[in-house]
Amino acid sequence: MPEQLTFPAESVAVLEPRLPPKLELQDAPRSRPFVTLTFATSLDSSLSLAPGVRTRLSGPGSKAMTHYLRTRHAAILVGVSTVLADDPALNCRIAGSSHQPRPIIIDANLRWTPRRSDKVFEVCRNGAGLAPFILTGADASDLPAASVELLHEHGGKYIRVPSARSEATGRLRFSWDDILSALQAEHLTSVMVEGGGQIINSLLDPAYHKLIDSVIVTIAPTWLGQGGVVVSPERVTDSAGVPLPVARLSQVSWHPFGDDVVLCGTLRV
Incomplete structure (x- = not known):
């Protein structure tokens, strides 16, 4: 059984x-x-050493913080690339907590084939987590029957979300407004958006700043080097083509957790 984590009351008060x-x-x-x-990032704004490479950044203190945050949200959301790279359990391991968040997986193009051996289903069978809801752009008739059955067996399901096809990649993509509408329809009143890079960068688009209520970033004291998966949303410019900052946090506070520092703030709209 994975180690149960504890998060001190004084740290809870800081984050409340x-x-x-x-x-x-x-x-x-x-x-x-x-x-x-x-999310957790390195000093050079990287989430991982390279696409598809699992990279541990959080120390014990900030890791426990992340699991505490999961106790306070109805859902946790990740992109399909994170699931394919990390096989995450997407559960909460705070000792004594009775709450488990609902995993939400963004998989517009059905890239993930769920298997019984996936950690997210193992923790579900052990009573230590919930089965995922998978947001997809595919029609019900195109869903793999075996995947639908596996999800249903564990209490999960596919949810179709309106999508548009990207001109650059040809893949289906979602609007964050539609994603949150789908979660609201499932009575999920809060969500932690945890990654990966494409998910985070898309949410940091200025068009979606009004949807973000809180930003909590763990900064690890390490440089990963070039070639990593970087948090860096697309550049914005003024009417003359001059680059502008994409976003800036206000109401900022910094909190040490072991060797890591946690940055909390609110996006200016």
Whole structure:
């Protein structure tokens, strides 16, 4: 059994203002889920050494923080590339927690073939996690029957989301508004967006800043070097073609967790 993690009460208090309100404290239903963008990065803004290469960045303290954050969100969201590279369990391992977040996997083009041996299903069978909801652009008639059955057996499912085909790649892509509408329809009131690079960079597009309620970034004291998967959204310019900053955080605070530093902030809209 994986090690159970603990997160001290004083650290919980520091993070509380950055987190979604607890269900019993919400004044009124929200029109969309509370969105927390959170990830671990190196000093050169890399998530991993190379595409498809699993790279550990978080130390024990910030790792426990991430699992605590999962206890405070209804769902955690990753892209299919993260699933293919890492085979993640997508669960919470905080000792004593009774809550498990719903894994949400963005797989518009059905790149992932779920298998019983995948960690996300193993923890589900052990009562230590939930089965994923897979957001896809495929029609129901195009879904692999074996995958549909496996998901249904564990309590997961495919959810069709409106999509558009990218002119550059020919692949289906989602709007973040449509993604969050799909989660809202499933009564998922909050979501942690954890990665990978394409997912994070797309959410950092200025068109979607208004959807992000909180940003929590773990910065590890290491350089990974060139060729990594980098958090760097597409450049924006003014009407004269002069480059502009894509985003800046406000209400910033910094918190040490072992050798790592955690940056919390809110995007200026």
